[in-house]
Structures are given as structure tokens and as C-alpha cells.
Amino acid sequence: MDIVQQHMLDSCRAARHGEAPPPPPGTHDRAVLRAIRRRVRAWLVAHRPPLA
Secondary structure, rough: OHHHHHHHHHHHHHHHOOOOOOOOOOHHHHHHHHHHHHHHHHHHOOOOOOOE
């Protein structure tokens, strides 16, 4: 099952239960990538080797 089919299935389930439909695929991709980049940078700063 690809992501579009999963989204359609989730939308159908939400409609049956009277809930709001899920956001379309890819809606939050940029925010997730920014958060990952922020965490990696913070980890690199915290684990920087000591200066000689």
C-alpha cells in the first residue's frame, strides 16, 4: 500500500468515526526536517572534541 492509499483509508476511517481527516501526505515534511537538523546540530555541539 502506498502513501496515497493509506491516506485515503485513514480519511475514510476518520469520516466513519466523525473525526477530522488527517493532513495530506507531505504537509509537515519541512518542519520535521528542520527539527532533525536542529537536533543533529545540538548533538554535534554537545559532543564536540575538547580543544588541545
